[in-house]
Amino acid sequence: MTDSPKPTRKRDGRLREDLIDAGVALLRDRGADGMSLRECAAIAGVSHASPGYHFGNLKGLKTAIAARAFRLFGDFMLEFLAKAERAPKAQILAISEGYLAFAEAHKELFLFMFSGQDLDQTDPDLSAMSARAYQILRDTCAPFVKPDSHPETVEILVWSLVHGYAQLMLTGKIRKASPGVKIPAYKFLLDHLNLSLQDDPSSSS
DSSP: OOOOOOOOOOOOOHHHHHHHHHHHHHHHOOOOGGHHHHHHHHTSSSOTTTTHHHHHHHHHHHHHHHHHHHHHHHHHHHHHHSSSSSSSSHHHHHHHHHHHHHHHTTTTHHHHTTTTOOOTTHHHHHHHHHHHHHHHHHHHHGGGGOOSOOOOHHHHHHHHHHHHHHHHTTTTGGGGOOOOOOOOOHHHHHHGGGGOOOOOOOOOO
């Protein structure tokens, strides 16, 4: 009769991901202020020292959660881009729809990553994932940058519109308009914003 196989210790990479999963669960249930390394360890089913080993402190865990959030955020925008027409206006609409879809599907992560949390801004994962997300916006806005203007002018214009719409959508404000007022769809707002942008190159004869 052979001995039963003994349970093996989780690989560090998988354990780290499990701890981030636990942190996200705490974020969803208790908010950022209700998170703790000890409770994170309890949810993940590991020793209370494990989160400290992987993240150092609570700030490190929150930073890892934010890095994951930005990665998913970028993935959503790229997914919508891949399905859209190649015309510049269609691409702007696509990243905006990906932005809104992420906000709706991952409300807690969306609000957390833009809430001004005390994160480790030197963390390589956070830096890489946040830069990747912004580059998607930058590349998509590039066709609308006029020769005599700065790229950030258009980028901030588009970002402000979609982010404001997402915030209003998530907090329920966008559904509380005065009686008889029809809430405009995001595409309608984007069409009006485009009046101030450079003409879509695909529409020229």
